[in-house]
Amino acid sequence: MSATGxxxxxxxxxxxxxxxxxxxxxxxxxxxARHKGPTxxxxxxxxxxxxxxxxxxxxxxxxxxxxxxxxxxEARFTTWLYTxxxxxxxxxxxxxxxxxxxxxxxxxxRDSRGxxxxxxxxxxxxxxxxxxSTIGAQDGQRLVxxxxxxxxxxxxxxxxxxxxxxxxxxxxGLAGVPAETIKSRLRYAYRKLRAAxxxxx
Amino acid sequence: xxxxxxxxxxxVDEAVDQAWRAASGxxxxxxxxxxxxxxxxxxxxxxxxxxxxxxxxxxxxGPPRVRDxxxxxxxxxxVATVAGLAFILVQTIPRERxxxxxxxxxxxxxxxxxxxxxxxxxDAEAGxxxxxxxxxxxxxxxxxxxxxxxxxxxxxPPASAPSSIPAxxxxxxxxxxxxxxxxxxxxxSPSRNRPAAAAQADVAxxxxxxxxxxxxxxxxxxxxxxxxxWAARIEELLQAGDREAAAEELRAFRAVxxxxxxxxxxxRRDWAATVD
Numbered sequence: 001m002s003a004t005g006x007x008x009x010x011x012x013x014x015x016x017x018x019x020x021x022x023x024x025x026x027x028x029x030x031x032x033a034r035h036k037g038p039t040x041x042x043x044x045x046x047x048x049x050x051x052x053x054x055x056x057x058x059x060x061x062x063x064x065x066x067x068x069x070x071x072x073x074e075a076r077f078t079t080w081l082y083t084x085x086x087x088x089x090x091x092x093x094x095x096x097x098x099x100x101x102x103x104x105x106x107x108x109x110r111d112s113r114g115x116x117x118x119x120x121x122x123x124x125x126x127x128x129x130x131x132x133s134t135i136g137a138q139d140g141q142r143l144v145x146x147x148x149x150x151x152x153x154x155x156x157x158x159x160x161x162x163x164x165x166x167x168x169x170x171x172x173g174l175a176g177v178p179a180e181t182i183k184s185r186l187r188y189a190y191r192k193l194r195a196a197x198x199x200x201x
Numbered sequence: 202x203x204x205x206x207x208x209x210x211x212x213v214d215e216a217v218d219q220a221w222r223a224a225s226g227x228x229x230x231x232x233x234x235x236x237x238x239x240x241x242x243x244x245x246x247x248x249x250x251x252x253x254x255x256x257x258x259x260x261x262x263g264p265p266r267v268r269d270x271x272x273x274x275x276x277x278x279x280v281a282t283v284a285g286l287a288f289i290l291v292q293t294i295p296r297e298r299x300x301x302x303x304x305x306x307x308x309x310x311x312x313x314x315x316x317x318x319x320x321x322x323x324d325a326e327a328g329x330x331x332x333x334x335x336x337x338x339x340x341x342x343x344x345x346x347x348x349x350x351x352x353x354x355x356x357x358p359p360a361s362a363p364s365s366i367p368a369x370x371x372x373x374x375x376x377x378x379x380x381x382x383x384x385x386x387x388x389x390s391p392s393r394n395r396p397a398a399a400a401q402a403d404v405a406x407x408x409x410x411x412x413x414x415x416x417x418x419x420x421x422x423x424x425x426x427x428x429x430x431w432a433a434r435i436e437e438l439l440q441a442g443d444r445e446a447a448a449e450e451l452r453a454f455r456a457v458x459x460x461x462x463x464x465x466x467x468x469r470r471d472w473a474a475t476v477d
Contacts, residue, residue: 037228140223
């Protein structure tokens with residue numbers, strides 16, 4: 001069990017979910033307040049459509065509501081929640097006949113191989129980078145647009161890392177790939193976003 | 202600038218993370234939040250309601266339990282079905298009284314036996330009584346031979362029979378002659394010219410003979426149709442002590458089955474040898 005750091009409260013997500021399974025609606029409200037933003041943005045970044053994101057977001061949380069009796073805290077609540085979200089995304093893409101299916105796991109997605117070739121480089125830097133402090137609202141949109149250009153698996157790893165706060169191992173377990181693969185995906189996504197950030201200057 | 206690695210060797214770029222958090226802050230709309238929370242509350246309320254109902258039935262009694270229509274009527278329907286099946290079964294079981302010929306047919310027997318007597322051969326006269334009785338009761342159209350074919354049909358005289366033989370009435374037609382015809386034939390027989398007493402005596406004799414024939418025919422009609430049944434019937438009569446009737450049955454049995462004795466139990470074959 002782990003207490004989430006998102007809301008700053010001490011009570012663990014898992015305890016709140018178990019309390020909700022016993023009929024405590026207030027526990028669900030706290031749980032929802034903690035995770036509604038990250039899950040919504042995770043779905044929105046993958047779909048780039050607010051209406052679709054609204055629909056998927058509601059579906060995911062209704063699944064949480066319906067599955068409360070089956071919930072067993074064997075893993076982190078967050079991992080379970082994003083598993084539901086990923087499955088809903090895949091279902092959504094599959095249901096849209098004719099639309100381009102954005103795989104979350106396919107390593108052959110465009111540009112991903114180039115990432116792995118540079119996986120050992122130490123190009124990623126941060127800290128007191130002036131780029132981060134000078135970014136404005138319009139630039140933020142360009143950053144978001146840059147992420148939309150990142151292939152699905154890399155984008156998914158980045159969002160699970162940044163929005164959900166999952167560890168490498170948790171992301172790897174969720175995606176069903178080795179942790180090294182997730183590491184490569186993350187490096188690729190960061191490199192793409194870093195390049196976009198530098199272009200803003 | 203800091204390196205892009207954390208304790209778990211996770212590649213990070215804090216500048217990108219910061220910029221991302223600054224740029225990405227969307228939240229679901231309040232209506233969406235309200236819908237999800239309302240559904241969650243309703244579900245929680247339902248859970249609490251179930252829990253309360255499970256532990257405090259006395260506090261909140263449920264609606265009176267109404268028995269299902271089918272559950273109420275199921276026993277009655279089952280009883281009615283069983284009764285109906287039993288009735289149908291009883292109706293389909295054959296009874297002895299249904300097999301016995303009616304008395305009106307019995308009275309037609311003298312004519313039936315007299316008319317062929319003039320034209321039929323000895324084989325026909327020696328035909329199995331069961332056959333004759335069935336012919337008398339069922340008539341020619343409804344008769345379906347189950348026993349060996351009777352000699353009557355084979356030995357019926359052809360149309361070009363010698364004139365010395367009295368013209369025989371067809372066996373079938375005589376067998377199916379109604380009672381009125383029987384009376385008429387008796388009245389028009391040669392005994393008509395005799396004195397009245399002699400004629401009455403003849404009529405009485407004829408009637409007795411006819412009755413005897415008909416009784417034999419009825420017994421034969423009631424006789425079993427398969428060799429095994431016949432043997433069982435003989436055994437039954439012997440066990441009942443009616444050796445005479447058993448001997449009669451055996452004779453009739455032999456008339457139909459040449460190897461009738463072989464069907465009898467071994468213990469009865471000595472007795473059968475005494476029956477000629």
